[in-house]
Amino acid sequence: MAGRSVCVIPARLQRTPEGVPFAPEFQDIYHSASGGLAQARHVFLAGNSLPERWRGRDSFTILETGFGLGLNFLAAWDALRNDPQGPARLHFVSVERHPFVAGDLAEALAPFEELQPLVKGLLATWPPPIAGFHRLQFDGGRVQLTLLAGDARELLPQLEASADALFLDGFSPAKNPEMWSPEVVRELARVASPGATLATWTVAGGVRAALAGAGFRVEKREGFGSKREMLVGVREGDPVPVARPRRHAVIVGAGLAGTLVAERLASRGWEVELVDEREKKVAGTVGLVRPIANLRDAVNAQASRPAFLYTLQHFRALQHDGYHLVWRRGGVLQLADGEDEAARMAAIISAQGHPPEFLRYVDTAEACALAGRPVRGPGWWMPSAAWVSPGSLAVALLARAGPGVRRHIGRRVERLEREGGDWRALAGDGSVIAEAPTLVVANAFDAKRLLPDVRLPLSRVRGQVTFLPASPSRVLDIVVSGSGYVAPLPDGGHVVGATYQHDDAGEDIRAADHRENLARAASMLPGFADGAHPMELDGLAGFRATVPDRLPIFGATQLPGVWTATGLGSRGLLWAPLGAELIASRLEGEPSPLPRDLAGALSPKRFLS
Ligand SMILES: Cc1cc2nc3c(=O)[nH]c(=O)nc-3n(C[C@H](O)[C@H](O)[C@H](O)COP(=O)(O)OP(=O)(O)OC[C@H]3O[C@@H](n4cnc5c(N)ncnc54)[C@H](O)[C@@H]3O)c2cc1C
Ligand SMILES: C[S@@+](CC[C@H](N)C(=O)[O-])C[C@H]1O[C@@H](n2cnc3c(N)ncnc32)[C@H](O)[C@@H]1O
Structure with a gap:
């Protein structure tokens, strides 16, 4: 985690005199001069016996070295769109040291007319040149691209995944030996599940020997274009049957974290029992979502970048899929x-x-x-940071999750017990509210009481926001923060937040807290709070569940079948979407959306040592 760069250096788009995209740094071309898409289909899809091999699978994972123009990804996505028997979910994981910026990618892909609808989708979610893992979703989540922006030698060891097919496409081994080095090949062998296939257009002796040495059985096939031969291979070993839990979970807590985990699981066909003691949701305010930066680039800043970008694209996807979300990326x-x-x-x-x-x-x-x-x-100016109405988010997420999520509202979980292979959430009178083999404890501060053995170091911190009604003297369209924040509300007014009070369980709205918030607004925006009187204002009070290391808690506990999603502090909108995706991916045995070290930094097991 230490010393990793924040950014990647984008590729520079150049072309050969024949018009083939060319990388000056590597002195090599991005695809065969005989056609990039035809090469993708012949070498990488057919070479891995796709689409046949993915048929009938719930989920199928392709790992690629070298995303480049994304032609192999687009060819796989296109093949899936045209294959009714394809998997419910295609994961495409690709590592790329120099991703193109969106404009260059658009230009490089413009000649591929038949792919343009897919290219448009890719460009709409394409990340800025930030290093690390980026998870992007397409076609309602059926296609998931995990782009590992950075050097394969650094990032492949961080990948937790089980790949079914490998696309080896990292420029020619003579020009770019690093991409074919023993350390990279060893990582490919680690991630490839037994029986996984591979394909590449190179038949270089060194590559064949390295792959064979790492446990792949390789053979030559008829090549593409000017290349007479290509290579295919199979990871040796007998497939190990993986015991997956029944897709049924109890989630305790239907706040941000619980609702997001429910939605992420429902999108993978899970049945969810979502339990919450609260009858009514708090509505009427907005929350901020923005990344963290600090001088040491500490783990919270590192994790915040993929989390921020994932939140934005998850919300965009919700909106794109027709769900009503009240939010604005106004900066x-x-x-x-x-x-x-x-x-x-x-x-x-x-x-x-x-x-x-x-x-x-x-x-x-x-x-x-x-x-x-x-x-x-x-x-600092964060142009793509946003405000979001958490109330509208909850409604949109539950609508998208559909009938697979059953809500048990107004039910307080007093304790948990294991009976047979199931976890039970019990009410105060001992009755069973819900039971399932998987339990996700997402009830904020109260998770500490329900899971004493997990030793969650949570604290409860009260906070109050103040609403300022619309007024001609208070024009402000962006969010301003620094000493708390002032954010525009959809009704034309503003919300000012927020107080921070330890060991205070009061839910009452206090004039003294309004006064504090008005002082915050005035310190950032001179004159903004003029004329507002603490005794006349409305507000909302709530609680944050905070953790001393300032990182949220998402992942499997040491208890079998028990996961937790809590400790979101003041940044629930930042952490909850990616944290929920992390839990759902791990429960399904899909590639992790976070590097191993960051996933470890969020894990509840970090408190056990
Ligand atoms: C004043 C204030 C301002 C904030 N501003 C922002 C902001 O601008 N941006 C941002 O990202 N975040 C903000 N936050 C933080 C954000 O609200 C939290 O991070 C987020 O709500 C945490 O989500 P959660 O699901 O973990 O917890 P919660 O949203 O608190 O949900 C937990 C749920 O569990 C239920 N529950 C608890 N115990 C039990 C039990 N035993 N049985 C059944 N149900 C139970 C509760 O009823 C609740 O619905 C703010 C918080 C406060 C207080
Ligand atoms: C032939 S191109 C890939 C073409 C791509 N698969 C496609 O479908 O368009 C090779 C890619 O490998 C990338 N690359 C080279 N060395 C790398 C390394 N050490 N780590 C990660 N990516 C690397 C290059 O930047 C380049 O984009």
Whole structure:
């Protein structure tokens, strides 16, 4: 985790005189001069006996070395669209040291007319040049691309997956030996499940020997275009039958975390019993979602980047699929609190070099221009950060999850017990509210009581927000943060947040807290709170479940069949979508959406040592 770069260097698009995309750094072409798509179909799909081999499977995983233009990915996606017997879910995992920026990718893929509808979908979710794992979903989640942005030698050891087919496409071994090095081949062998196939257009002796040495049986086949031969292979070993739990879970807690886990599981065909003691959802406010950055690029900052990008694309996909989500990606301005912090914020950007569309430093004049009014000073501008209505999110997620999620509302879980192979959620009178082989404990601070053996170091922190009614003197379309935050509300007013009170279980709305929030607003935006009186304002109070290491808790506990999703602190919208995807992927034996070290940093098992 230490020392990993924040960004990747994008590829530069060049072409040979014949028009074939060319990489100057490697002095090699991206695909055969005889046609990239035909090569993808002949070498990589047919070479792995696809689509035949994926038929009848619930889920099928392809691992590729070298995403390049994405032609192999697009060819596989296209083949799946045209195959009614294809798997319910296709995972395509691809590692790429120099991803193209979206504009260059669009230009490079423009000649492939028949792929354009897919190209459009890919470009709509294509990430900025941020290093690490990016999970992108298409066709309602049937196709999942996990792009590992960075060097294969660094990222493949971080991959937790079981691949059914390998596409080896990392430029020619003579020009790019690193991509075929023993360490990379060893990782491919580790990830390939027994019986997994591989294909590549090179038949270089060194490659054949390395693959054979790592446990692949390889043979030559008729090649494509100017290449007389190509290579196919099979991972030796007998397939190990994997015992998967029945797809049935009890989830305790229907807040952000529980609802997202329910939706992610339902999208994989699970039946879910979603239990919550609360009858009514709190509505009427909005929450912020933005990444974290700090000087050491600590683990919370590292994990926040894939989490932030996943949240955005998950919400976009919900909207694209026709669900009503109230949100706006209008940007968040995070103001420095004084000169020292401003200097630190500027230093972080110059040291880590974030893409400006992700995060950049702005001086006071630009900050004022972005806000459209005076602000207290310079800071960070996160153009794609968003505010979201959590109420609308819950409704949209449950609508998308459909009848597979049964809600048990107004039921408090007093304790848990294991009976046979099932976990039971029990009410105070001992009656069984719900039972299933898999249990996900997602009830925020109360998870600590329900799972004492997991030793969750959770604290409860009260918070109150203040609503400011719409007023001509309070025009602000973006979110401004720094000392708390001021965010526009869909009704034209604003919400100011939030207080932070340890060991306080009160749910009452307090004028003193409004006063504190107004002072926050005034410190960031001079004059913004003028005329607002604490005694006349509305607000909302809630609780955060916080963890000393400032990381959320998502994953399997040491108890068989028990998972937890809690500790989201003040950043539920940032952590919950990717955390839920992590749990659902692991429960299904699918590729992890996070590198091994970050998944470990979020795991509840971290508190056991
Ligand atoms: C004032 C304030 C402002 C915030 N602003 C933001 C923001 O701008 N952006 C952001 O991302 N986050 C924000 N947060 C944090 C965010 O609200 C939390 O991170 C998020 O709600 C955590 O989700 P959760 O599902 O873990 O917990 P919760 O949303 O609290 O859900 C837990 C659920 O479990 C249920 N439950 C508990 N115990 C039991 C039991 N024994 N049996 C049955 N059900 C049970 C509860 O009724 C509840 O519905 C804010 C929080 C506060 C308090
Ligand atoms: C032949 S191209 C891949 C073409 C691609 N599969 C397609 O379908 O368009 C090879 C890719 O491998 C990438 N690459 C080279 N060395 C790498 C490394 N060490 N780690 C990750 N990617 C690497 C290159 O940047 C290049 O995009």
